[in-house]
Amino acid sequence: MDVFLETDRLILRRFTVDDLDNLCDLNSDPEVVFFINGGRPISRANNEQHLARILAYNQRANGYGFCAAIEKATGEFLGWFHFLPHEGSPPDEPELGYRLKKSAWGKGFGTEGSRALIHKGFAALGARRVVASTMAVNIGSRRVMEKSGLRFARTFFQEWPDKIPGDELGDVEYALDRDQWEQDEAARAT
Secondary structure (H helix, E strand, O other): OEEEOOOOOEEEEOHHHHHHHHHHOOOOOOOOOHHHHHOOOOOOHHHHHHHHOOOOHHHOOOOOEEEEEEEOOOOOOOEEEEEEEEEOOOOOEEEEEEEEEEEOOOOHHHHHHHHHHHHHHHHOOOEEEEEEEEEEHHHHHHHHHOOOOOEEEEEEEOOOOOOOHHHOOOEEEEEHHHHHHHHHHHHHOO
8 A cells, every 4th residue: 555644534646547436435525525527427438537637647746646545543535635736836835625535524534634634745745835715605525624723825716517506606725824824833832
Protein backbone atom coordinates (compact mmCIF):
# COMPACT_ATOMS: atom_id res chain seq x y z
CA MET A 1 0.00 0.00 0.00
CA ASP A 2 1.42 3.37 -1.06
CA VAL A 3 0.61 5.41 2.05
CA PHE A 4 0.72 9.16 1.49
CA LEU A 5 -0.32 10.22 4.97
CA GLU A 6 -1.81 8.78 8.17
CA THR A 7 -3.99 10.39 10.82
CA ASP A 8 -5.48 8.98 14.00
CA ARG A 9 -8.35 7.37 12.10
CA LEU A 10 -7.41 7.54 8.42
CA ILE A 11 -4.91 6.19 5.96
CA LEU A 12 -4.59 8.36 2.89
CA ARG A 13 -3.02 6.20 0.22
CA ARG A 14 -2.37 6.58 -3.46
CA PHE A 15 -5.08 5.28 -5.77
CA THR A 16 -4.56 2.03 -7.66
CA VAL A 17 -6.34 0.46 -10.63
CA ASP A 18 -8.19 -1.68 -8.07
CA ASP A 19 -10.08 1.40 -6.84
CA LEU A 20 -12.46 1.57 -9.79
CA ASP A 21 -15.30 -0.16 -7.94
CA ASN A 22 -14.72 2.13 -4.95
CA LEU A 23 -15.08 5.19 -7.17
CA CYS A 24 -18.16 3.77 -8.88
CA ASP A 25 -19.79 3.07 -5.54
CA LEU A 26 -18.97 6.55 -4.19
CA ASN A 27 -20.12 8.34 -7.33
CA SER A 28 -23.36 6.38 -7.64
CA ASP A 29 -24.90 8.02 -4.56
CA PRO A 30 -27.05 10.98 -5.69
CA GLU A 31 -26.45 12.81 -2.42
CA VAL A 32 -22.67 12.49 -2.74
CA VAL A 33 -22.63 13.92 -6.28
CA PHE A 34 -25.41 16.47 -5.78
CA PHE A 35 -23.05 19.47 -5.74
CA ILE A 36 -21.11 18.01 -8.68
CA ASN A 37 -23.87 17.43 -11.21
CA GLY A 38 -27.22 17.76 -9.44
CA GLY A 39 -27.29 14.17 -8.19
CA ARG A 40 -26.96 12.03 -11.32
CA PRO A 41 -24.87 8.89 -10.70
CA ILE A 42 -21.58 9.02 -12.60
CA SER A 43 -21.18 6.27 -15.19
CA ARG A 44 -18.59 3.53 -14.93
CA ALA A 45 -16.97 4.82 -18.14
CA ASN A 46 -16.57 8.31 -16.64
CA ASN A 47 -15.18 6.79 -13.44
CA GLU A 48 -12.68 4.81 -15.52
CA GLN A 49 -11.56 7.99 -17.27
CA HIS A 50 -11.30 9.85 -13.98
CA LEU A 51 -9.28 7.04 -12.38
CA ALA A 52 -6.92 7.04 -15.38
CA ARG A 53 -6.36 10.80 -14.91
CA ILE A 54 -5.80 10.29 -11.17
CA LEU A 55 -3.22 7.56 -11.76
CA ALA A 56 -1.44 9.61 -14.43
CA TYR A 57 -1.34 12.69 -12.20
CA ASN A 58 -0.03 10.71 -9.24
CA GLN A 59 2.85 9.42 -11.40
CA ARG A 60 4.21 12.97 -11.74
CA ALA A 61 2.81 14.63 -8.62
CA ASN A 62 5.97 15.84 -6.80
CA GLY A 63 4.41 15.23 -3.41
CA TYR A 64 0.90 16.26 -4.36
CA GLY A 65 -1.94 14.19 -5.75
CA PHE A 66 -5.11 12.21 -5.17
CA CYS A 67 -5.52 9.90 -2.18
CA ALA A 68 -8.03 7.22 -1.32
CA ALA A 69 -9.30 7.70 2.23
CA ILE A 70 -9.35 4.44 4.20
CA GLU A 71 -10.75 4.12 7.71
CA LYS A 72 -8.02 2.51 9.83
CA ALA A 73 -10.41 0.67 12.16
CA THR A 74 -12.34 -1.09 9.39
CA GLY A 75 -10.23 -0.87 6.23
CA GLU A 76 -13.28 0.65 4.51
CA PHE A 77 -12.88 3.01 1.55
CA LEU A 78 -14.53 6.26 2.69
CA GLY A 79 -13.82 8.44 -0.33
CA TRP A 80 -10.94 10.57 -1.51
CA PHE A 81 -8.97 13.76 -1.03
CA HIS A 82 -7.02 15.70 -3.57
CA PHE A 83 -4.24 18.11 -2.73
CA LEU A 84 -2.60 19.58 -5.78
CA PRO A 85 -1.95 22.85 -7.57
CA HIS A 86 -5.02 23.84 -9.56
CA GLU A 87 -4.48 24.24 -13.29
CA GLY A 88 -3.02 27.70 -13.89
CA SER A 89 -2.07 28.24 -10.25
CA PRO A 90 1.46 28.48 -8.87
CA PRO A 91 3.00 25.15 -7.79
CA ASP A 92 3.18 26.34 -4.17
CA GLU A 93 -0.59 27.00 -4.00
CA PRO A 94 -2.30 23.60 -3.75
CA GLU A 95 -6.03 23.17 -3.85
CA LEU A 96 -7.68 20.92 -1.28
CA GLY A 97 -10.69 18.85 -2.31
CA TYR A 98 -12.57 15.85 -0.96
CA ARG A 99 -15.52 13.57 -1.59
CA LEU A 100 -16.69 11.17 1.09
CA LYS A 101 -19.39 8.51 1.30
CA LYS A 102 -22.56 9.62 3.03
CA SER A 103 -21.88 7.05 5.79
CA ALA A 104 -18.72 9.05 6.64
CA TRP A 105 -20.44 12.45 6.83
CA GLY A 106 -20.66 14.20 10.18
CA LYS A 107 -17.95 12.08 11.80
CA GLY A 108 -15.01 14.45 11.38
CA PHE A 109 -13.22 12.45 8.68
CA GLY A 110 -13.28 15.35 6.20
CA THR A 111 -11.82 17.75 8.74
CA GLU A 112 -9.23 15.22 9.96
CA GLY A 113 -7.96 14.45 6.46
CA SER A 114 -8.03 18.11 5.42
CA ARG A 115 -6.08 19.29 8.47
CA ALA A 116 -3.43 16.63 7.89
CA LEU A 117 -3.04 17.58 4.23
CA ILE A 118 -2.86 21.29 5.03
CA HIS A 119 -0.19 20.57 7.65
CA LYS A 120 1.80 18.44 5.22
CA GLY A 121 1.49 21.13 2.57
CA PHE A 122 2.98 23.82 4.75
CA ALA A 123 5.38 21.71 6.84
CA ALA A 124 6.79 19.38 4.18
CA LEU A 125 5.83 20.48 0.68
CA GLY A 126 6.64 24.19 0.84
CA ALA A 127 3.13 25.47 0.20
CA ARG A 128 2.73 29.24 0.32
CA ARG A 129 -1.08 29.16 0.29
CA VAL A 130 -3.77 26.46 0.41
CA VAL A 131 -7.15 27.03 -1.24
CA ALA A 132 -10.45 25.16 -1.45
CA SER A 133 -13.76 26.00 -3.07
CA THR A 134 -17.36 24.81 -3.17
CA MET A 135 -20.82 26.06 -4.04
CA ALA A 136 -21.96 28.77 -1.64
CA VAL A 137 -24.94 26.58 -0.65
CA ASN A 138 -22.81 23.53 0.19
CA ILE A 139 -22.87 24.14 3.95
CA GLY A 140 -21.32 20.76 4.86
CA SER A 141 -18.23 21.33 2.73
CA ARG A 142 -17.91 24.91 3.95
CA ARG A 143 -17.93 23.65 7.56
CA VAL A 144 -15.11 21.22 6.79
CA MET A 145 -13.07 24.06 5.30
CA GLU A 146 -13.66 26.28 8.32
CA LYS A 147 -12.91 23.51 10.85
CA SER A 148 -9.73 22.74 8.91
CA GLY A 149 -8.45 26.27 9.52
CA LEU A 150 -9.23 27.76 6.12
CA ARG A 151 -10.82 31.20 6.05
CA PHE A 152 -13.41 32.65 3.72
CA ALA A 153 -11.62 34.50 0.91
CA ARG A 154 -14.22 35.36 -1.72
CA THR A 155 -17.40 34.57 -3.59
CA PHE A 156 -17.09 34.04 -7.33
CA PHE A 157 -19.27 32.98 -10.24
CA GLN A 158 -18.42 30.49 -12.95
CA GLU A 159 -20.29 28.55 -15.58
CA TRP A 160 -20.97 24.88 -14.87
CA PRO A 161 -22.28 22.34 -17.36
CA ASP A 162 -25.07 21.27 -15.00
CA LYS A 163 -27.73 23.52 -13.46
CA ILE A 164 -27.76 22.83 -9.71
CA PRO A 165 -30.17 24.44 -7.25
CA GLY A 166 -28.35 27.29 -5.51
CA ASP A 167 -25.73 27.83 -8.22
CA GLU A 168 -27.09 31.36 -8.74
CA LEU A 169 -25.48 32.19 -5.36
CA GLY A 170 -22.06 31.34 -6.79
CA ASP A 171 -19.09 29.54 -5.37
CA VAL A 172 -16.93 30.38 -2.39
CA GLU A 173 -13.20 30.12 -1.95
CA TYR A 174 -11.53 29.51 1.38
CA ALA A 175 -7.79 29.90 1.84
CA LEU A 176 -4.96 29.87 4.32
CA ASP A 177 -1.57 31.55 3.84
CA ARG A 178 1.64 30.20 5.33
CA ASP A 179 1.98 33.14 7.77
CA GLN A 180 -1.51 32.58 9.19
CA TRP A 181 -0.91 28.82 9.41
CA GLU A 182 2.32 29.43 11.35
CA GLN A 183 0.47 31.77 13.74
CA ASP A 184 -2.27 29.18 14.22
CA GLU A 185 0.29 26.44 14.87
CA ALA A 186 2.11 28.61 17.42
CA ALA A 187 -1.18 29.40 19.19
CA ARG A 188 -2.07 25.68 19.36
CA ALA A 189 1.34 24.91 20.85
CA THR A 190 0.83 27.28 23.80
